[in-house]
Amino acid sequence: MKAAVTVHSKYTISDIDPRLYGSFIEHLGRAVYTGIYEPDHPTADENGMRRDVIDLVRKLKVPIVRYPGGNFVSAYNWEDGIGPKESRPVRLDLAWHTSESNQVGIHEFAEWCAAVDTEMMLAVNLGSRGLDEARNFLEYVNHPGGSVWSDKRRANGRAEPWGVKVWCLGNEMDGPWQIGHKTADEYGRLAHETAKAMRAFDSSLELVVCGSSNAHMPTYPEWEATVLDHTYNEVDYISLHMYFENRAKNTANYLARSIELDNYIGTVAGVIAYVKAKKRSDKSVYISFDEWNVWYHSKERDKETLAGAHGWPHAPALLEDDYNFEDVLQVGCILNTFINRADVVKIACLAQLVNVIAPIMTVPGGPAWRQTIFYPSYFASAYGRGTALKLHVDSPTYRVEGLGDVPYLDVSAVHDTDQKAVTFFIVNRHGTETLDLNVRLIDFGALTIVDDQVLAHSDINATNTAERPDNVVPRKGDGAVASDGRLGARIPPLSYRMIRLR
Ligand code: AHR
CATH class of the missing domain: 2.60.40.1180 (Golgi alpha-mannosidase II)
Structure with missing residues (x-):
């Protein structure tokens, strides 16, 4: 043939934003605890972070990591993760039916990002909380000092602000499963006002508003049109998510799904263009495809834990997909689609990075190793920079x-x-x-x-x-x-x- x-x-498409090869760490399952953080592990550094995992993440050359969720963020109190570790509260995580010890918070995550040489992309909680917590979190993270939240950060041992540029205005707010789920109008208004407040602090921030959780949502693509109608002038990106599965075990159909991804991107690019014209705006909004991966191998296994059959375990194995060779091809096709759409997709995050639907796996107390999908991600990240x-x-x-x-x-x-x-x-x-x-x-x-x-x-x-x-x-x-x-x-x-x- x-x-x-x-x-x-x-004859080019666009310069590729290196953040096309981003990733994602959520407080979910073993992504954080026994994933990146395991103070008793033989390779743990002075912050309790696994050095073997740091080494593998560095190999992937991940330019940006989204944190702390995901569904988790929609009921998260970021203040729980600051201050002395022994006084941090244990909370019930309603998204994944687990307990959150808060032993890792913004300070620990920021130090880990420095160790793996990546930039932070932070999500604020627009589910159970709103504008006020978002602006406080931003002040804590990005203000040098002389204000209540920035001085708390300094008191907690970090003098310099972290200067985080990219901020997500909530997560999957179109999803009925989301804590604090909203209609497009409700979310659009809240996102607009939150973005306005965040920009009042720093107009140079890059803000990401939630688009659809997938192209099969009943509200898609009207959601994008309504949300952008509210927020177009305040945001820089609209976020899309898509997960791939092959339950039917039909390889040809499975591998064709990157065409669906391409259509999804094309449709949302069209909606962006429509709203831009409607607003008579000169400004461009791009796509942040900040969750994508194959996710289906572990779904059956996880049902009981997610339904609460095991109570509220701390860091149980969840979403631990065992990737096969077929998934290498799928991930290869997905990455090709992002490169071929580099004119509209500027950020993309492989969801996720460690243990949870991840290219990197760990054994508690034991080794870290690479899943099959590590390799196409590595090749794209290492050699896919330049012009598409x-x-x-x-x-x-x-x-x-x-x-x-x-x-x-x-x-x-x-x-x-x-x-x-x-x-x-x-x-x-x-x-x-x-x-x-x-x-x-x-x-x-x-x-x-x-x-x-x-x-x-x-x-x-x-x-x-x-x-x-x-x-x-x-x-x-x-x-x-x-x-x-x-x-x-x-x-x-x-x-x-x-x-x-x-
Ligand atoms: O990545 C796993 C989950 O998938 C995220 O928490 C959520 O945003 C999405 O539904």
Whole structure:
């Protein structure tokens, strides 16, 4: 089966915001406790943070991490997480039916972010709380001193403000499951007033308003139109979320779902354009796709805990999806979609980062290891920075009900003009046939292959485990040839490949 791609150095989509490779840590399950934080662990640093996890997160080069939720934030009192640890209250977390010890709060998280070399993206509680708590939290985090909340921060051991730029105005407020769920009008008004107050403190903040929790919400896409109508002039991003599942065990349909993602982004970009025109505004609003991942493997397992059958456990195993090889391909297609939509998607957060639907897993007291999906995330984050190139793709297709003709070849390309490198991220969606790929490169000068990595496996259900962490790992690709403005490569059925030219 043959596929062809044409790419020209001047034919671009957009510069890629590095925050496209962001992630997310929520106070949920073992993400924080025994995930990033485990004071008794042999690798724990002076703050109780696991150094083995820090090392793996650093490898992923995560530029920004959203915190502290998620559904958790909608009933969270941020003040519970400051001050002496021994006097912090234990609270019932209504979102996940667990207990929250508050041993990790904003100070501990900020120190961890410094250790992994990432920026914080903080969410305020617009579910059970509102504007007043949001402005106090902002003052605590970002004001140098001389006011009640900034002086409390100083008294708690942090003299310098953290200067957090990106703030989320609540989480999934369209969802009936959300504590403090609101209609679009109720939320739009609250988000507008909260944003106005936050901007009165600092007009340069980047504010994210909640869009839809998924494209199947009954209020989608009217929610976006109404919420933006209230908030357009005060916000910079509208947040979207999407999770992928393959309960039907239909690989072809599963891998086609990135087309649905693309349509979702396209629709919301259209709504943004509509509101912009309606407001006669010069200002642009972009998409922060701040929760995305595969999430379905653990859902059955979690039902009892979420229904309260185990009481209010502290840091139980929740949402611990065991990712398989098929999910590598899905994550590869999702990341390609974000790169190909880099003109409208500026921030995206892989949900989540450690233990909870995560690329990194830990054993309490034991090792940290990489799930299968670690690898496409790593390749995109490490080599997908620069300018997204517009591709002309000519690929055979297959038909999927509701999504139309889906190309077997899924591909994105990034031009790093500093390094003079072009990187292709390639997925072959075909179950049995190799793709004979021919790329024509125009106006890039002489290029040779400097890296070629393949993820392929004979079993799409293959997983990595703590005992066998290297079952699904990249290996060096072979047989690709680059010369005279051409790249030729054979892409095995159901495989992911990254080819970097310079
Ligand atoms: O990431 C897990 C959960 O998914 C988040 O808490 C919520 O925002 C979403 O529904």
